[in-house]
């Protein structure tokens with residue numbers, strides 16, 4: 506389906522608002538050299554429990570789009586609407602995970618994980634119980650009381666995913682979360698993230714430079730044009746779930762990767 510340069514998303518059956526709607530977003534940055542258009546005419550819907558991956562060349566505005574979704578940046582024009590309400594500030598239903606999992610070194614892993622609940626004034630005993638269970642599920646059973654510095658990059662990123670889930674978000678925004686990991690760890694993290702998303706039903710908006718990661722994880726891959734970032738194509742990924750190592754061997758997986766890759770044939774920086 507080509508959603509190229511659509512001004513407005515199509516009306517939805519039944520009139521239910523999507524979980525997240527980017528409605529004709531444009532964003533210009535003021536720079537020393539004048540105004541720089543980062544995003545132009547971005548209209549995109551994300552449904553409940555949907556996994557959407559965004560790929561595009563460096564500087565095409567992916568992080569800018571995510572910051573707008575998180576309520577960290579107001580667009581120059583258009584709006585981001587979460588569950589029918591315009592996003593104007595960060596909110597607990599929208600979680601965010603960055604490339605580098607930032608952890609406070611003076612707190613143990615589990616205390617870092619329950620920090621959002623502490624800040625929100627929630628039930629700490631219940632939070633610690635839930636955190637312990639979730640840490641076990643992602644293979645961090647022996648590391649609840651470890652210092653964050655004792656964890657590898659992959660382990661820290663798993664802990665940061667658990668931390669983001671503590672506030673029970675309905676949408677998880679992920680900005681190149683596995684970019685700093687080695688290829689094998691990254692593949693394992695992809696499988697784990699697919700499982701978490703499938704089991705929890707949380708919607709995810711993932712930014713990645715890896716085409717195979719995007720296709721492996723997503724229900725839909727959004728390809729952006731070089732700056733100013735527009736939507737070049739939305740590509741559905743109808744691969745069966747649960748996704749696993751076997752998914753990577755499916756002919757359809759390769760075919761969809763190829764379709765995404767065609768957009769970048771003359772570019773570098775995209776795997």
Ligand SMILES: Nc1ncnc2c1ncn2[C@@H]1O[C@H](COP(=O)(O)OP(=O)(O)OP(=O)(O)O)[C@@H](O)[C@H]1O
Pocket residue numbers: 534535536541543561562563564565566567568569570732
């Ligand atoms: N605060 C800012 N002030 C001025 N220009 C900015 C600012 N933030 C981003 N830009 C510019 O806007 C454009 C889009 O940046 P953005 O970080 O969203 O791209 P990206 O697609 O996430 O890039 P990458 O893949 O390299 O992380 C770039 O040209 C960038 O230099």
